[in-house]
Amino acid sequence: MENSHAGEKFPTRAKDVSLLELRQRLAEFACARGWDRYHSPRNLLLALVGEVGELSEIFQWKGEVGRGLPNWTSHDKEHLAEELSDVLLYLIQLADVCDLDLGQAALSKIIKNAAKYPVTVPPSHAATD
Numbered sequence: 001m002e003n004s005h006a007g008e009k010f011p012t013r014a015k016d017v018s019l020l021e022l023r024q025r026l027a028e029f030a031c032a033r034g035w036d037r038y039h040s041p042r043n044l045l046l047a048l049v050g051e052v053g054e055l056s057e058i059f060q061w062k063g064e065v066g067r068g069l070p071n072w073t074s075h076d077k078e079h080l081a082e083e084l085s086d087v088l089l090y091l092i093q094l095a096d097v098c099d100l101d102l103g104q105a106a107l108s109k110i111i112k113n114a115a116k117y118p119v120t121v122p123p124s125h126a127a128t129d
């Protein structure tokens, strides 16, 4: 089943969305509008930071927010999803124009993080013999 959004066809619920698909769609979007010439690394970084600011505004002055966002309306959650998406989409484009494979880089970083912060057994779980 599909629905229409801004004249385009999107699956109602994608099974999985790859970084590659997002990167390709974003490149097509920018190219079709002649915007790729403005999508320099610096411009995309500034756009990304601007969207992080918009994301921050959602949480501003709210106090601590519980996991799962209890008491948030569906409108609030939809707004949050849009701002998170803007951040992701600019981040993907920034990595693209820097010729970086963001997925591979993130996987490598996770492995590096695990080596830097090894799992330690809490004293209460250690062998007692």
Ligand SMILES: Nc1ccn([C@H]2C[C@H](O)[C@@H](COP(=O)(O)OP(=O)(O)OP(=O)(O)O)O2)c(=O)n1
Pocket (backbone or CB within 6 Å): 030, 035, 038, 054, 085, 086, 089, 090
């Ligand atoms: N040169 C551009 C302009 C926009 N976008 C895309 C990436 C973002 O997902 C979204 C950003 O669009 P807006 O600048 O209109 O920002 P908002 O969607 O946040 O709108 P507003 O600032 O009015 O809340 O569009 C893009 O890729 N390249």
